[in-house]
Amino acid sequence: MDLKRMEEEQQAWVNHFFTHLQYERGLSARTIASYCYDLAKVVAFCCKNKICSWKELDAQKVRAIVVACHQIGLSGRSIQRLLSALRSFYTYLQREGLVEDNPAQRLYAPKGKYELPHVLDVDQVAQLLDKTNLSSDLLLRDQAILELFYSSGLRLSELVSLNMRALDLNAALVRVVGKGAKIREVPIGRRAKEALARWFLIRLTWVEPQEEAVFISQQGRRLSSRAIQKRLHLWGLRQGLDVALHPHRLRHAFATHLLESSGDLRAVQELLGHADISTTQVYTHLDFQHLAKIYDQAHPRARKKY
Numbered sequence: 271m272d273l274k275r276m277e278e279e280q281q282a283w284v285n286h287f288f289t290h291l292q293y294e295r296g297l298s299a300r301t302i303a304s305y306c307y308d309l310a311k312v313v314a315f316c317c318k319n320k321i322c323s324w325k326e327l328d329a330q331k332v333r334a335i336v337v338a339c340h341q342i343g344l345s346g347r348s349i350q351r352l353l354s355a356l357r358s359f360y361t362y363l364q365r366e367g368l369v370e371d372n373p374a375q376r377l378y379a380p381k382g383k384y385e386l387p388h389v390l391d392v393d394q395v396a397q398l399l400d401k402t403n404l405s406s407d408l409l410l411r412d413q414a415i416l417e418l419f420y421s422s423g424l425r426l427s428e429l430v431s432l433n434m435r436a437l438d439l440n441a442a443l444v445r446v447v448g449k450g451a452k453i454r455e456v457p458i459g460r461r462a463k464e465a466l467a468r469w470f471l472i473r474l475t476w477v478e479p480q481e482e483a484v485f486i487s488q489q490g491r492r493l494s495s496r497a498i499q500k501r502l503h504l505w506g507l508r509q510g511l512d513v514a515l516h517p518h519r520l521r522h523a524f525a526t527h528l529l530e531s532s533g534d535l536r537a538v539q540e541l542l543g544h545a546d547i548s549t550t551q552v553y554t555h556l557d558f559q560h561l562a563k564i565y566d567q568a569h570p571r572a573r574k575k576y
Contacts, residue, residue, distance in 0.1 A: 280316060283368065287363075291305060298449065308356070311339070312327075332377055390519060392527060395523055398416065398505070399413070402508075402509065411473075414462070414465040415498060417465040420462075420523060421462035422446075422459075423524035423525055423528075424444075424456070425449075426498065432446070434482055435482065439467065446543065448543035450545075485498070502520075525550070535550060
């Protein structure tokens with residue numbers, strides 16, 4: 271089989287997989303693009319090594335892919351993401367009856383050093399959101415965006431796609447469509463409700479007919495992810511924050527502060543919309559002093575005697 275035909279046949283199955291991800295699993299375009307990026311490396315490896323079909327890719331060859339990725343300087347997290355994409359792809363191929371085994375099933379990337387991002391503490395969040403001169407409609411809209419991010423821990427994609435019918439200010443709830451088209455309901459805090467109510471009055475004067483988006487531009491159209499990222503960055507500079515402000519930093523602050531106050535990891539997992547609690551453990555952390563304080567107060571052998 272010539273290389274061109276071999277690559278076309280392998281790519282055809284990859285394209286079928288992407289259709290499955292989009293229409294059956296309901297994954298976002300961004301997530302599918304990540305799968306595409308990773309599987310392209312695997313297809314290139316197969317063509318280079320004359321691996322003619324997906325049946326021929328075994329565990330030993332997948333290890334060779336890991337080694338090759340490591341040699342070109344790919345991080346442990348990036349290699350693990352590639353392996354995760356390959357596992358999902360082969361699970362699909364097994365379902366379709368094309369292969370029997372999943373060569374990436376029990377393979378893992380070397381663990382790299384993971385550093386938690388800088389977390390905004392409560393004082394920094396207050397600096398960000400309180401005592402600000404909201405002198406324009408744009409700033410009132412941006413405040414509503416920030417308050418909702420921090421109040422409900424939304425992902426950027428979730429906030430961008432949010433429609434008016436998903437908000438119930440009377441019940442103080444927002445219905446969110448998360449990864450994999452999974453729906454969850456998240457509370458909205460008092461400050462966020464107030465900011466949203468102010469924004470809705472402005473929105474009425476901007477909105478185009480039939481536009482359902484909660485957050486829109488002055489032209490009346492849904493705000494893009496890039497526009498929101500840019501506005502948050504500018505807001506952080508305006509408020510004198512000493513770290514770059516981006517949406518996930520607010521989501522991380524939401525989770526961390528909630529976990530510090532409640533200690534309920536399962537509840538935080540549900541509010542964040544994480545399928546696996548290990549993901550919550552990565553995105554939310556308690557500092558050691560707080561953990562030590564909880565231990566001293568709760569453990570029978572640690573409590574002080576009075």
